[in-house]
Amino acid sequence: MEEYEYEELLDRALRQVPSAKATDSRFTIPELKVFIEGKATIFDNFEAICSYMNREPEHVMKFLLNELGTAGKMEGYRAIFQGQFSKDDVEHQIQRYMDEYVLCWECKKPDTHFVKMERVWALKCDACGAIRPIIKRK
Template sequence: MGDYEANLDRAFKMLPDIETSDERFIIPEPKIFSEGKATVLENFSQIVDVLNREPDHVMKSLTRELGTAGKIDGQHAVFQGKFTVEAIAEQIESYVNEYVKCSECGRPDTKLVKSDRILMLQCDACGAHRPVRKRKASIEAKKDALEEGETYEFKIESIGSKGDGIAKVDKYIVYIIGASKKEVVKAKVKRISGTVVFADLV
């Protein structure tokens, strides 16, 4: 009997360690880069694989939370607007808490199922299930204060050496031909060069 127990003990020690899904559940840090006025999430596909969710569902949630439009482009996700790594990582974490992790046992061994038209999160580990709630957008895309071709109201604060009216908006200095000091005018942005803006009265 002693030999049997010793052999059994040795056999168990020879077995490979089996990872639980929780141990494997490490979400990659978002890798992003800017492309014009858009933000590209380079490793979107890798993140989705770890979450074990449909790419379209993840994308729909992220665009709603970020308050922007976007699309899946191959392995990447493209969001309209400028976003930081921290902002995207925060929304991925929110997605995990709402659509992946079980609220009872905290494990990611879950799946989304519909019951009477209600989307439910069902845990394969402990059997718990709960409805998922619709979240409201919490972030808005950062938009430039001024854009070429658009018309704005400007308050003229001073007059330049060439007689142009000068207004200040956010980080921009706006030069408007024919505007007088202290008046409020409507002008169309003709050109933006760094923080210098040239506009025409309308």
């Protein structure tokens, strides 16, 4: 009898998992518009992606240039990189940027912001309060 109750509890607990997981779905960004033009790569909706991530375009740009190992510039709402990169290349770096600078490592929500603690920068989550140090590139 006791065992039956335990199984029933377990069963009930397991049934609650899908609904709990639904709110935990990974933050996704709109599709990147990336195309090659001559010897350059155009990231056409760069600014839109930055505002979607709620991050300064300058910071995102520095990260991308550093990680792609190239030079480039912002021109209006676009980013232009020297050299040819595929959409997957750029998307991979944006995903890495999000993992490092946007998504909370605890709850995976994007509701975070940078805070300065002593002499280091940290990423603070507004949703759950988690905080972790980051390397904020200059």
